[in-house]
Amino acid sequence: MKLEFNFNQSGVIPFRRTKQGLEILLITSIKKKKWVIPKGYIEFNLTPFESAKKEAYEEAGVYGTNETIELGKFENKKSIGVCHVKVFAMEVIEVLEDYPDKEKRERKWFSIKEAATKIQTKEISNMISLLDSKKK
Numbered sequence: 001m002k003l004e005f006n007f008n009q010s011g012v013i014p015f016r017r018t019k020q021g022l023e024i025l026l027i028t029s030i031k032k033k034k035w036v037i038p039k040g041y042i043e044f045n046l047t048p049f050e051s052a053k054k055e056a057y058e059e060a061g062v063y064g065t066n067e068t069i070e071l072g073k074f075e076n077k078k079s080i081g082v083c084h085v086k087v088f089a090m091e092v093i094e095v096l097e098d099y100p101d102k103e104k105r106e107r108k109w110f111s112i113k114e115a116a117t118k119i120q121t122k123e124i125s126n127m128i129s130l131l132d133s134k135k136k
Contacts, residue, residue: 004080004081004082005080005081005082006081006082006083006084007041007078007081007082007083007084008041008042008048008083008084008085008086009039009040009041009042009076009083009084009085009086010039010040010042010048010049010051010052010055010085010086010087010088011037011038011039011040011052011055011085011086011087011088011124012037012038012039012049012052012053012055012056012064012087012088012089012090013037013071013087013088013089013090013124013127013128013131014037014038014056014060014062014064014090014091014092015089015090015091015092015131016091016092016109017091020111021111021112021132022111022112022131022132023109023110023111023112023115024109024110024111024112024115024128024131025060025062025092025107025108025109025110026107026108026110026115026118026119027059027060027101027105027106027107028105028106028107029105030101030104030105033106034120035108035115035118035119035120036119036121037087037119037124038052038055038056038058038059038060039052039055039085039087040052040054040055040058040059048086048088049068049070049088052086052087052088052090053090056090057096057099057100058099058100058101059099059100059101059105060099060101060105060107061095061096061097061098061099061101061102061107062090062092062094062095062096063092063093063094063096064090064091064092064093065090065091065093067090067091068088069088069089070086070087070088071087071088071089071127071130071131072086072087072123072126072127073085073086073087074087074121074123074124076121087123087124087127089131112128112129112131112132113129115128116128116129
């Protein structure tokens with residue numbers, strides 16, 4: 001009998017307001033270099049949103065507001081079990097030049113439409129597409 005584990009992760013969709021509309025910050029994954037959002041395991045002493053904000057700093061080099069808007073959740077089946085992921089919106093208030101994953105990842109701002117097409121995880125892509133209507 002194979003043991004399966006349940007994991008809890010959280011992530012943020014970092015955004016900023018520009019004259020052209022909202023822009024979404026995406027980062028590349030370390031191994032496959034696919035466009036993703038900052039995401040990681042929820043630390044035991046942090047709320048899901050606090051943990052997601054910490055990932056945004058470490059992986060993307062951004063700080064955001066403390067306004068918490070949960071955009072949704074989804075399950076990601078892995079070989080060792082099921083990962084439950086909560087995703088939040090986070091308005092970026094500061095972009096850092098130096099941050100922990102700077103040498104490991106690329107980061108780039110995209111329009112909502114472009115960001116939604118770059119993300120391969122359908123659930124996250126849908127959340128990005130809906131973000132424009134939620135943030136007006």
